[in-house]
Amino acid sequence: MVASVKHTLVALVEDKPGVLNRAASLFRRRGFNIESIAVGHSEIAGLSRMTLVVDGANTVVEQVEKQLYKLVDVVKVTDITSESMVARELALIKVGATTATRSEILQIVDIFRANIVDVASDSVMVEVTGDENKIDSLLDLLKSFGIKELVRTGRVAMVRGTDSGSPIDEESVQKIKKRRKKQG
Amino acid sequence: MKLNGAQILCEGLVKEGVEVIFGFPGGRVIQFFDTFEQYPQLRFVLVRHEQAAAHAADAYARATGRVGCCVATSGPGATNLVTGIATAHLDSVPLVAITGQVDRPSLGRDAFQEIDITGITLPITKHNYLVMKADEMAETVKEAFHIAGTGRPGPVLIDVPSDVWVEEAEFKYPEKVELPGYRDVIEVYPEQVRKAARAIASAKRPIIVAGNGVIISGANAELKEFAEKAQIPVINTLLGLGSFPQNHVLYYGMVGMHGMAYANYALNEADLIVAIGMRFDDRVTSKLSTFNSKADVVHIDIDAAEISKNVKATVPVVGDVKGVLTELNKDIEKQSHADWLNQIDEYREEHPSHEIRECANILPQNVVGTIAEVSGGEAIIVTGVGQHQMWAAQNSIINKPRSFISSGGLGTMGYSLPAAIGAQMGRPNETVWSIDGDGSFQMTLQELATIQQERLPIKIAILNNGYLGMVRQWQEFFWGKRYVATPISGPDFVKIAEAYGVPGEVVTDRDEVKASIEKATGHDGPYLLDFRIEPEENVYPMVKLGATICELFEQPKSEVKTW
Numbered sequence: 134m135v136a137s138v139k140h141t142l143v144a145l146v147e148d149k150p151g152v153l154n155r156a157a158s159l160f161r162r163r164g165f166n167i168e169s170i171a172v173g174h175s176e177i178a179g180l181s182r183m184t185l186v187v188d189g190a191n192t193v194v195e196q197v198e199k200q201l202y203k204l205v206d207v208v209k210v211t212d213i214t215s216e217s218m219v220a221r222e223l224a225l226i227k228v229g230a231t232t233a234t235r236s237e238i239l240q241i242v243d244i245f246r247a248n249i250v251d252v253a254s255d256s257v258m259v260e261v262t263g264d265e266n267k268i269d270s271l272l273d274l275l276k277s278f279g280i281k282e283l284v285r286t287g288r289v290a291m292v293r294g295t296d297s298g299s300p301i302d303e304e305s306v307q308k309i310k311k312r313r314k315k316q317g
Numbered sequence: 318m319k320l321n322g323a324q325i326l327c328e329g330l331v332k333e334g335v336e337v338i339f340g341f342p343g344g345r346v347i348q349f350f351d352t353f354e355q356y357p358q359l360r361f362v363l364v365r366h367e368q369a370a371a372h373a374a375d376a377y378a379r380a381t382g383r384v385g386c387c388v389a390t391s392g393p394g395a396t397n398l399v400t401g402i403a404t405a406h407l408d409s410v411p412l413v414a415i416t417g418q419v420d421r422p423s424l425g426r427d428a429f430q431e432i433d434i435t436g437i438t439l440p441i442t443k444h445n446y447l448v449m450k451a452d453e454m455a456e457t458v459k460e461a462f463h464i465a466g467t468g469r470p471g472p473v474l475i476d477v478p479s480d481v482w483v484e485e486a487e488f489k490y491p492e493k494v495e496l497p498g499y500r501d502v503i504e505v506y507p508e509q510v511r512k513a514a515r516a517i518a519s520a521k522r523p524i525i526v527a528g529n530g531v532i533i534s535g536a537n538a539e540l541k542e543f544a545e546k547a548q549i550p551v552i553n554t555l556l557g558l559g560s561f562p563q564n565h566v567l568y569y570g571m572v573g574m575h576g577m578a579y580a581n582y583a584l585n586e587a588d589l590i591v592a593i594g595m596r597f598d599d600r601v602t603s604k605l606s607t608f609n610s611k612a613d614v615v616h617i618d619i620d621a622a623e624i625s626k627n628v629k630a631t632v633p634v635v636g637d638v639k640g641v642l643t644e645l646n647k648d649i650e651k652q653s654h655a656d657w658l659n660q661i662d663e664y665r666e667e668h669p670s671h672e673i674r675e676c677a678n679i680l681p682q683n684v685v686g687t688i689a690e691v692s693g694g695e696a697i698i699v700t701g702v703g704q705h706q707m708w709a710a711q712n713s714i715i716n717k718p719r720s721f722i723s724s725g726g727l728g729t730m731g732y733s734l735p736a737a738i739g740a741q742m743g744r745p746n747e748t749v750w751s752i753d754g755d756g757s758f759q760m761t762l763q764e765l766a767t768i769q770q771e772r773l774p775i776k777i778a779i780l781n782n783g784y785l786g787m788v789r790q791w792q793e794f795f796w797g798k799r800y801v802a803t804p805i806s807g808p809d810f811v812k813i814a815e816a817y818g819v820p821g822e823v824v825t826d827r828d829e830v831k832a833s834i835e836k837a838t839g840h841d842g843p844y845l846l847d848f849r850i851e852p853e854e855n856v857y858p859m860v861k862l863g864a865t866i867c868e869l870f871e872q873p874k875s876e877v878k879t880w
Contacts, residue, residue, distance in 0.1 A: 147498060150447075151435070158439045192625065199622035205444040205464060208498040305497035312495055 139168065140194045141220060141290045143299040144183040144201055145175060145209040147309070152206045156183065159204065165189070165197050169222075169287030179309045180208065182299070184289045208309075211299040213292050220290040224268045225250070226259040229279030238278060245271045256281055264288075322451035323352040323482040326415070326475075329458030330359055332490050335386050337362060337377065337742050339370040343390020344430060345417030348482035362742065362771060365763040367394050369735035371401020372761075375410045376739030379722050380697060382535070384466045385739065388415040392430030395476075396437065400729060402472045403441040407726025408556060409529060411470035413461050414438075420480040421449065435476050443471030449478070451486035456494075463494045467501035469620040470533060503619060505636035505644060512632045513591075513615045514648035520589035520613070522657045523549045526572060526601070529556035529725070530594015530618060530638045532718040537561070539642035540593065547652045550661055552580040554595050556725040559715040563694075569661055570670070573601045573866070575707040578668035578858045581866040583661045585609050590628075592616045594638045597627040598726070607865040617641050670858050671711070674876035678851040679827045681705060681780040684834075685712035688750055688778060691834045696748040696776075697722065697740050701733035701757025704786035707856045709752045731760025734777070738764060741773045748776065748838065755781040755807045762810075765817035768843050776837045777821070777845040779810055782852045790855050794870065795862065814845040821845030 146152050160167045168186040175182040187194050201210050230238050247261035292298025337360045342350050364370045367389040374385030389398050395416040405412040419428040435445045444464050446457050461473040531540050544551050544567050551561045552572040570577035590612045602608040616630035624633040634641050673682045685708050694714030699722045700706040715721045724732040737751035758779050789803040814821040824833045837844040858869040
């Protein structure tokens, strides 16, 4: 049995209604434990890039990759775990703040290079980007002030260097362009 | 040329070579049905329940290798297809299911007979579509048939809002599909084939497990050449029956839960398993942790996700079985495994697995065996699910592909009768035997009306034991003989058949089995035989629950007789 490791998978998917549903349905049905999933447009019109964090033994991750690949709307799946990559997450944190505690919170926020993006009479909203550890540490420190609300995006990741971490062939790009044109 | 959505779909069906559509009308497909008059080359078969439409289309596909096609209206029509679509999905059957949907302005408003059928069928289709513009119809049909029929086949659903049927669009049928995320041609890695050949060359006790993939790929000849050259014994999964000639000296029967004991022994003792177009289903492996772990596994399958899903492959070979075997056969040296074959022959002598007992009543094994005898092993056998299915699998003679049609993965009771319709439509000049149980038959017997309406000469053999027999057998073995909800009454099947215009007879005397089967065979048209069989006959062998495939219940020796 291989020890449980967190894997980062990047999937290029066609921008189509239901594509996220298809992926989510697959994970649920096969009992894959997906820690986070983040989706947005990619550099190619008509394609979205999905970043998935999968917790499990290697064999399970291989199944996630293969099953995902079988979805017709999924163009490419790459496991970039072993690559040198930049992985980031964004969190918005609403923290309880009184006049007495506000400056202390500000200091902590500064140390983490986070930002205050909203101030209310008894709370502040903190915006922070970083890897999961950084966000977890910040949350840990802010806990004592009272976290009123928290939202996290889940990981987005990109391989360092010039080459794409999830390259797709020119033929596929052309096919997507053609489809886009046809569909106006 | 401007056509409406319904016409474009019909044009597409004609272009894709569809000859027959099974289905049932309704409010949201009236517009589609209305165009049938303009397309007389599309034969429409009206079934009596949408589930039957899906099963018939599925069996048509299994019997012919072409893509089957069925249609139903929105809401309950669509949900009734679900069991049939799931059946096709689990057994890799190419199927295009068309459903009507509420009109676009009503979508999402819980309109009358609105159901999210693309959502419902997400996990049981290879892909599905909701066509939101008539302009997308041609491309959708082209893609649907391509996806259903290529690679690892499977069902595709096309959902059409009713106002899209009548919307007009410029019609131009695409020549090819542009699917960036779909790989229909899988390149075989020569290095993997060479690795497989090396593993085969060094094995002492190799075995071939041939599954449905061999049949789908049309690789029977290649499989035979491979087995003969390398002198490797061949065993079949349930859906692999017919992929290898059963009278061949290297053939050792079906494997698995109700497989031949000697086939299971051989699989368990092998040092190399060559798995071809099969997926190590739990009915084959029994409990995975008990499955042969000393063997190397060469796994040939077109679906990469099947490799090492259940049983770890030592040598994965992803590709179409026919293409892989063609390459492999070039690399295979003539071999001999005389000792190993002798050993399996010994297993077979010790555990013949085909034995039946002395019995005053009709035995089901005998009925199936006689059908095989009378038809010379040339009939297409279509089963339901349960004990009769296993007796049919064990005792039929299936020497050619696409001739044993059965719901393997999903295990859908009620499959036989509607599936027989599809099989007979696909192969009109061959004898189709629907071998069914009295429980299974009662789930879809309304299709007798379809059989009569279409004048299909299907022969129906009901192995009637008054029980939901497979569950009863489990209750006998594992649940203290508490027969809860398994004794099942039925109507007088012969009278039912007669009411539908299908003649038939009850057979109670074991000496009349053969004559009745001959009579049914010779009858010009459909015929039903209601065999009253030994009520508590069991299916042997049977792998014990959670055990290795070698721990089996076998026919008690004291009761054995030969026939």
